[in-house]
Amino acid sequence: QSVLTQPPSASGTPGQRVTISCSGSSSNIGSNTVNWYQQLPGTAPKLLIYSNNQRPSGVPDRFSGSKSGTSASLAISGLQSEDEADYYCAAWDDSLNVGVFGGGTKLTVL
Amino acid sequence: QVTLKESGPVLVKPTETLTLTCTVSGFSLSNARMGVSWIRQPPGKALEWLAHIFSNDEKSYSTSLKSRLTISKDTSKSQVVLTMTNMDPVDTATYYCARAPNWNRPLYMDVWGKGTTVTVSS
Numbered sequence: 001q002s003v004l005t006q007p008p009s010a011s012g013t014p015g016q017r018v019t020i021s022c023s024g025s026s027s028n029i030g031s032n033t034v035n036w037y038q039q040l041p042g043t044a045p046k047l048l049i050y051s052n053n054q055r056p057s058g059v060p061d062r063f064s065g066s067k068s069g070t071s072a073s074l075a076i077s078g079l080q081s082e083d084e085a086d087y088y089c090a091a092w093d094d095s096l097n098v099g100v101f102g103g104g105t106k107l108t109v110l
Numbered sequence: 111q112v113t114l115k116e117s118g119p120v121l122v123k124p125t126e127t128l129t130l131t132c133t134v135s136g137f138s139l140s141n142a143r144m145g146v147s148w149i150r151q152p153p154g155k156a157l158e159w160l161a162h163i164f165s166n167d168e169k170s171y172s173t174s175l176k177s178r179l180t181i182s183k184d185t186s187k188s189q190v191v192l193t194m195t196n197m198d199p200v201d202t203a204t205y206y207c208a209r210a211p212n213w214n215r216p217l218y219m220d221v222w223g224k225g226t227t228v229t230v231s232s
Binding site: 002032033035037039043044045046047050051056088090091092096097098099100101102103104 | 147149156157158159162170171172173206208215216217218219220221222223224225
């Protein structure tokens, strides 16, 4: 059972917009910034969004992040086949003094 | 170019101690902003954060694994070492190290190693 809760799966057709949610608590998402990672099949995770809504250099602006209270969301617009991957949210938890990940969301492009 | 590379045994026996090394290049572990985390992923399962070493040498460990983990760094060798005692088959996983370039945001990990797969079996 992950500390951060994500839907196990999401799907969309090419060109669509999809969102992936990440729910936490006041001690993690409510107190700290949220980061999102993309893991393509058979590869290491890659930083997608940091500090709630910042994109590293090279990440397309189709990817965006937001946070409100104890929840965060990752939005992907103009869905492409290469976006098919697992997506994870992550944040620090102040009460446990540990890092926490969501359980991951498998995105399927139909 | 910033890189991290994990190394260690491919196979360990139950009850043995696992020692993994993360060798970094392109940045210094003595940099006041830099920290390094270890994360693992059992086959077909989610990422699990294990431990983090901050730039000031402060350490933090997963609550469930705290009694079994030790993280340390050797700045002169550009290495971060993770040891895990009393290995069990459920510890079979790919183990990653990752750089955290902001000292007070340890889960902001901008560069990851490719991972090293560890199997626990007799």
